[in-house]
Amino acid sequence: MxxxxxxxxxxxxxxxxxxxxxxxxxxxxxxxxxxxxxxxxxxxxxxxxxxxxxxxxxxxxxxxxxxxxxxxxxxxxxxxxxxxxxxxxxxxxxxxxxxxxxxxxxxxxxxxxxDAADELLALEEFSDEEAVGVSVSSAVPPASFSLRAYVDKSETLSKLVQLGVNLWKLEQRPNVGSMLLKLDFQTDVAPRLLFLKEIGVEDSRLGYIVSHNPFILTESLENLQARVVYLRSKKFSAESVASMVSRAPYLLNFSVKRLDNRLSFYQQQLSLSASNTRNVVARLPRLLCGSLEPIKENLKVCKIELGFKENEIQHIVVAVPKVLTANKKKLTQTFDFLHNVMKVPHHLIAKFPQVLNSKYLRLKERHQFLEYLGKALYDPAEPNYISLDRLVSLPDDAFCTELASATLEDFYLFQKTL
Structure with missing residues (x-):
């Protein structure tokens, strides 16, 4: 066996x-x-x-x-x-x-x-060609809910932070974070920042502009230059262009055709001269960037509901351009108190249009205090009348001493009774 x-x-x-x-x-x-x-x-x-x-x-x-x-x-x-x-x-x-x-x-x-085979593979030497072909994983996180995780790895983000850009605002907007990570600072960001400085924008405003309009970093330099040239051709001074761009970051993102249409709209709707149109737009440059519907609505309110004449509307807009973009409810509430409670006629409101842009509560408290003291006189024909402009522009201490002839403590005590 x-x-x-x-x-x-x-x-x-x-x-x-x-x-x-x-x-x-x-x-x-x-x-x-x-x-x-x-x-x-x-x-x-x-x-x-x-x-x-x-x-x-x-x-x-x-x-x-x-x-x-x-x-x-x-x-x-x-x-x-x-x-x-x-x-x-x-x-x-x-x-x-x-x-x-x-x-x-x-x-x-x-x-x-x-085991012997694994040991040999671990000790195997690479040639130069093989070493070049070895792929090393990037230290940049593949995904994150915050741009803070990429600041140390991205030159673009680190430079923008040094300029004062608020990344926490930009990361809340869809696709903006991915766009910034794809930009190269030397070829994409730096040339546009230098262009803004060349047209007169101050260094302290560069962070504000990018924080509110990061898409300016993707606009071509030719388009940006063409829009600045157009504004200069409309006789806007270099200082005005720099100030407009600094206060309205989206201004240079709009085409020359759109800018021209906006300027023509204000000049025709308000029957303004070219000089007054430039004055209004230079003081409130967002008129060229925002929607026209609220502006058309406010013009109708001033003409139909509030009863102002066309020449009065022109004077109001030239003096206080913010009236065109003011909240409709606030505008009608302020006018109603001025005209129906304080008995101020239309021509006086048009003469001192700053009162339409004042705070409603401040206007109400000061009028009631003057009325309590018997000094609520707003007609220039009367002695010791009070100008509407000074009524809303003076600080509390100056208002009490110069207009009400009272102490600041008396005014505060009166406010508590309201």
Whole structure:
């Protein structure tokens, strides 16, 4: 029986000498069948009756042999298999050796070979060509909810922070953060900042402009130059252009055609001269940037609801351009108090239009205090009349001493009774 087992083991070892590859699964199956046959003979002999222990042992050997077959097909390459066959089968034994022992020896050899291969790969030297091709992961975070995470890695963001740009405002606007990260400071940002300085914008205003209008960094220099040239052709002074750009950051983002249409609109709607139109726009440059609908609405309110004449509206707009962009409710509330409570006629309101731009609560408290003192006189024909301009422009202490002839404490005590 021992000689038969040894004979079959020799057959198994001869089969293992074949090169095992991923495509040659048939060789592994033949090897497994031969080993199964060698293990099966001792227990299938009629000399030894089979019991439960024998069945369990045979089942355990079958599982180990199947595991060895799968492990061999999974890990061994053709080159490693050939070398391993030479080492394992260096000497053939005639005596009987347990197949389980052979499997354990093969498994330990596989582990040693794989560890050696990993060690060689870790110590392998790279050539110059291979080193150039190695990709290194960027230190910039792939995604973030805040631009603060990119400031140290982006030259553009770090320079904008030094200029005083409020990144926390920009990151709240959709797609602006991604746009800024794609810009190169030397080629995209610096030329536009230098252009703004060349037209007269102060350094302290550059951060304000970019914070409110980051898209100016993506406008072409040719378009920016063309819009400045147009404003200068309309006889806006260089100082006026610089001031307009500083206070209305979106001004240079609009085309020459749109700027021309806006100037024509104000000149025609208000029947203003070219000089007065420039004066109004230079003092409130956002008139060229915002929507025209609120302005048209306020003009209708002044003419229809408030009852001002066209020449009075012209005078009001030239003196206080903010009336065109004022809140409609606030404008009507202030006029109603002036005209119906204080009994101020239209021509006096048009003569002192600053009162329409004053705070309603300040106007109300001061009028009631003067009325309590018996000094609420607003007609220039009356003696000791009080000018509407001074009524709303003077600070509290000057108002009390110059107009009300009272102390500041008296005015504060009166305010508590309202």
């Amino acid at each position: 021992v000689s038969s087992c040894a004979h079959l083991c020799q057959r198994c070892t001869s089969l293992l000498r074949f090169r095992i590859t991923w495509q040659s699964v048939t060789h592994v199956q033949l090897c497994t069948a031969a080993i199964k046959a060698s293990v099966k003979l001792p227990y299938e002999s009629s000399l030894i009756p089979e019991n439960n222990t024998t069945a369990r042992t045979r089942q355990r050997w079958k599982q180990q042999i199947c595991y060895y077959s799968d492990l061999t097909a999974k890990h061994l390459t053709p080159e490693a298999t050939g070398n391993k066959d030479k080492e394992l089968l260096r000497s053939e034994v005639v005596t009987y050796e347990s197949p389980v022992t052979q499997i354990r020896d093969a498994e330990s050899q596989i582990t040693l070979d794989l």
